[in-house]
Amino acid sequence: MSLHLSATVPQRGVDVDLRLAEGETVALLGPNGAGKSTVVSLIAGLVHPEVGRAELGGRTLFNLAGSRGTWVPAHRRGTALLAQEPLLFPHLNVRENVAFGPRSTGSSRKTALAAADRWLAEVDAADLARRRPSELSGGQAQRVALARALAAEPALLLLDEPMAALDVEAVPLMRRLLKRTLAGRSALIVTHDVLDALTLADRVLVMQEGRIVESGPAAVVLRRPRSQFTASLAGLNLVAGIRKSGGFVAGDFTLPGVLAEPAAGGEGARWLAAFSPTSVAVHPAGPVHPGVVHPAGPGGGVHTLFRARVTDLEPQGDRIRVRAGGLAADISPGRAAELGLDPGQDVVLALNPEAMELYPE
Numbered sequence: 001m002s003l004h005l006s007a008t009v010p011q012r013g014v015d016v017d018l019r020l021a022e023g024e025t026v027a028l029l030g031p032n033g034a035g036k037s038t039v040v041s042l043i044a045g046l047v048h049p050e051v052g053r054a055e056l057g058g059r060t061l062f063n064l065a066g067s068r069g070t071w072v073p074a075h076r077r078g079t080a081l082l083a084q085e086p087l088l089f090p091h092l093n094v095r096e097n098v099a100f101g102p103r104s105t106g107s108s109r110k111t112a113l114a115a116a117d118r119w120l121a122e123v124d125a126a127d128l129a130r131r132r133p134s135e136l137s138g139g140q141a142q143r144v145a146l147a148r149a150l151a152a153e154p155a156l157l158l159l160d161e162p163m164a165a166l167d168v169e170a171v172p173l174m175r176r177l178l179k180r181t182l183a184g185r186s187a188l189i190v191t192h193d194v195l196d197a198l199t200l201a202d203r204v205l206v207m208q209e210g211r212i213v214e215s216g217p218a219a220v221v222l223r224r225p226r227s228q229f230t231a232s233l234a235g236l237n238l239v240a241g242i243r244k245s246g247g248f249v250a251g252d253f254t255l256p257g258v259l260a261e262p263a264a265g266g267e268g269a270r271w272l273a274a275f276s277p278t279s280v281a282v283h284p285a286g287p288v289h290p291g292v293v294h295p296a297g298p299g300g301g302v303h304t305l306f307r308a309r310v311t312d313l314e315p316q317g318d319r320i321r322v323r324a325g326g327l328a329a330d331i332s333p334g335r336a337a338e339l340g341l342d343p344g345q346d347v348v349l350a351l352n353p354e355a356m357e358l359y360p361e
């Protein structure tokens with residue numbers, strides 16, 4: 001069902017306004033402490049905002065705007081929460097754990113157990129029905145917890161980093177199950193993993209310091225990040241600059257002519273450039289002046305060169321990631337050896353405007 005939440009929790013620095021359409025799965029991303037879990041807790045009824053309101057499928061969950069506030073308690077909200085830890089009842093077996101949801105909303109024991117069997121089959125856990133939670137692996141327990149959440153037939157499923165506590169081997173199966181069960185379902189999933197956003201969500205929201213700062217389809221948000229957090233999730237360099245004489249001017253360099261006919265923003269408008277570290281070439285320090293254009297740069301085309309100091313070197317898959325001038329450049333180990341790179345050394349970076357995504361801030 002559709003959700004609208006607008007709430008402020010000053011003690012946690014959270015002030016959000018978000019909507020989910022009916023049947024939409026939304027991923028909520030953001031750095032540690034951004035307020036993601038607080039948003040989930042607000043919807044679930046576990047945190048009381050100072051002001052705000054929330055509606056799920058047209059039904060008020062809370063409304064603290066007027067003098068006579070409305071507050072629906074957690075167990076009557078029609079939401080189910082799957083957290084990092086499965087939190088199964090230790091004294092009940094798996095089947096009874098899953099049947100607990102329908103039982104608590106008034107189903108007969110027989111109907112609740114039939115629902116449990118159906119949902120256990122749905123998460124490939126039918127064979128675990130008679131086990132106690134203590135006899136399950138972490139991955140199995142989380143699948144059972146998912147079945148329990150779904151068996152409650154929630155109008156909105158809330159998932160707060162549901163795979164964060166799993167062993168790496170258990171994650172792919174859980175992700176496949178989530179993909180299957182979240183399809184067409186109203187759900188909000190908090191995650192740190194960009195793959196979850198890409199595979200599970202119709203749309204992503206990025207939170208920072210208690211506010212939602214980016215929103216859109218995962219592919220768009222990741223191609224055109226608006227914050228360093230999202231850029232690093234997407235594995236991109238992000239540089240802020242301004243439009244000047246048709247060019248993009250950042251602190252260290254200028255990309256002439258790239259904004260000659262911009263779709264938006266005039267002279268002095270703020271623009272962003274996002275580009276992959278693999279598109280940045282590294283050359284020995286030479287007689288280069290800031291912003292000088294190399295007409296036939298590596299890979300062809302017009303490149304912009306600028307001097308920068310290497311701050312760090314780190315392995316990046318089968319490449320070496322060079323951090324210099326606030327940017328990342330991924331080069332081959334052979335090239336790094338050829339350049340004899342060391343932190344503190346000056347180099348020349350070559351940027352290829354053709355490999356960049358340029359967009360108004």
Ligand SMILES: Nc1ncnc2c1ncn2[C@@H]1O[C@H](COP(=O)(O)OP(=O)(O)OP(=O)(O)O)[C@@H](O)[C@H]1O
Pocket residue numbers: 011012013030031032033034035036037038039
């Ligand atoms: N129980 C609490 N009491 C008071 N403040 C809290 C409580 N839980 C979290 N906070 C604070 O509220 C802010 C938002 O925290 P929240 O847990 O919602 O962030 P998050 O984005 O989920 O972080 P993480 O990714 O680390 O889980 C943080 O400043 C945090 O320190």
